[in-house]
Amino acid sequence: METSYRNLNLPVRTLLGPGPSNVHPRVYRAMTTPVLGHMDPKFLEVMDEMMELLRFVFQTRNTITLAIPGTGSAGMEAALVNLIEPGDGVLVGVNGYFGERLSAMASRHGAEVRRVEAPWGQIVEPDQIERALAARRAKLVAVVHAETSTGVLQPIKPIADACHRHGALLLVDAVTSLGGSPVPADEWGADVCFSCTQKGLSAPPGLAPITVSDRAVAVTSSRRSPVQSWYLDLSLITKYWGSDRVYHHTAPITMLYALREALCLVHEEGLEPRWRRHQALSNALIAGLNALGLPILAPESHRAPTLTVARIPEGVKDIAVRTTLLSEHNLEIGGGLGALKGQVWRIGLMGESCTQANVLLVLSALESALGRQGWRREKGAGVMAALEALA
Amino acid sequence: METSYRNLNLPVRTLLGPGPSNVHPRVYRAMTTPVLGHMDPKFLEVMDEMMELLRFVFQTRNTITLAIPGTGSAGMEAALVNLIEPGDGVLVGVNGYFGERLSAMASRHGAEVRRVEAPWGQIVEPDQIERALAARRAKLVAVVHAETSTGVLQPIKPIADACHRHGALLLVDAVTSLGGSPVPADEWGADVCFSCTQKGLSAPPGLAPITVSDRAVAVTSSRRSPVQSWYLDLSLITKYWGSDRVYHHTAPITMLYALREALCLVHEEGLEPRWRRHQALSNALIAGLNALGLPILAPESHRAPTLTVARIPEGVKDIAVRTTLLSEHNLEIGGGLGALKGQVWRIGLMGESCTQANVLLVLSALESALGRQGWRREKGAGVMAALEALA
16 A cells, blocks of 8 residues: 555636536535435435436426436447437437437347438537438437537437327437527427436436327337336336336435536526526637637527537647647536547637636637737627627 | 425434445535536546546456446446347356346347256356356356345355356446455456346435456457347447547436545445445344344355345235335345345345444334234344344
């Protein structure tokens, strides 16, 4: 035992990347609530309350509305693996990194995947989905609501309508929208909708909220083959969250305390005021970025209010700027993913991170860092434009 | 918004069930460390340090030693799904609930499972494994080190030797042993060994520490088919934990802070003193239970020091006693699982829960609750026997 380990002594960052977002002190405090057993009647009450709160944010009456014991990608895998059996036809909308992930996962679960593609930065046109379904039936259509790689907000309702016309189930990835943008699962008629905790809900990462329609539950109950994953088998998870209370896994108690408190904060603010806050501050950020000469990737009509993706100006070094933000301002923004690596910055304004102060901070810090690379606009142009947009 | 949600106001329990165990205040405090981004260079340093600490508790030099982003059962699924391809022969030792789980999961992943069975409460005899391997080759042998349903501690070394003689990989479920009992992964020659955070390590539940031998890594790299689970694909998880630092999932940052602090506590205590503490207090508990007239299920030679399983005396009501312990003493012990439901109690002394005070508490509380059901021994018999054993 020669090594000795010191107390964690980490910087306090302003998190304006694509998630995690900053966490409210009440959420940290909730996590110090002493751990209870996962079958303790008092803990089971907490789970019931959480299902109510999750139904509230998903705007749904679905019975099966709970938190998968893994991160957002576990939510994605749970959504797919429960609905797919080997050989099933699955249509995936691919216009970014997470559409690619949906497609890759669906293939691993044995689906016959057909991709409906659009350029990164554009929406998948609902007509494309309609035509593909008309050409050949699919059991499931999977799309991303807010594409975390491009900042594009996908219209869901017309895709849902197409699914209903053609008897397909609809899966919606709401990882980057839930808690910052409307995710009306029932109004859409989505069959499975999942998210994460560390973005619009501003809890630490580690759980995946999910809601499943009765129609999708019926499909899973009439499977010919067992779900490939035991850990993510919704019929087993549901027996624990539901009235049966059959032990499946040991629930991540502390993370559930954290998510509960974060959901209480959403409930206290109210969904509509919360969406308005995200929309107004996202508008201000965009005004500021435009004034700094950074074009936004997504078209004006289809931008996620939670995440703004801007092109890096010619000649400006991606890593140098982000390193300056991190080391001099303790400020995190995201770089590009996949095909957009080195070409864009991803700036999140989600949950607790979505404040006017943070909009001004990121615009000032960017102006300063860009200036060092010879990219200059009128002094204070970004901040002034943002304040005007908010006035 | 008619409903209003109150602050969490939960009882403070003494957790002497089969896990979760109680959590040290330093671990709770570590969780209030502000969240960093999962690609933040400062967070990546924390991950490197955690790999060192995990190698320390697993007593291994395996490069691939990390924490799977899910609970212990996710660790089990990760261990199996990465090694198994459809049609592979897998030998599973089944002498309790978690051997059954290994067998069920391996089947879902397409393995041809052969079960080597022993009665619940007994070990699987290494000779049984040897004979089964001699009769027909297997790619993988999977066994449970400390069976959480029976309290049996399985000898691993002779099984590992049999695996090596017959060219099979060895998977060890160390969920209920790691941190309370030696888990010498390298000395055994185990190929995959996984655990959880909420038992011997006394962190909250939510992660699954795992270590993988180079031999097993080589097997996974020469797979003919992709790993069925994208979320638990070790080659992808390893690219994030390793030097490549390729984004896979958003790490459960806060849970990792918690696990790090819990591992620091183990490191400060030292492995051998920690094992001695668990052994001595488990001996005391057993002496007390015997004095109360509760026979221990596992034979004396094969008892897990972390979890003692005792038979409920004839005529005593399981639920009534456990409800009394919970409501009057804020004390949780576990009931029987599966075939042993209603027949045994499972009393854990793990990590922070493993103290002399808790041994005396559970014996006193049991004496009192049993007395109400007409099951009486000499006054204070349990406590006195425990103190004598400790003297």
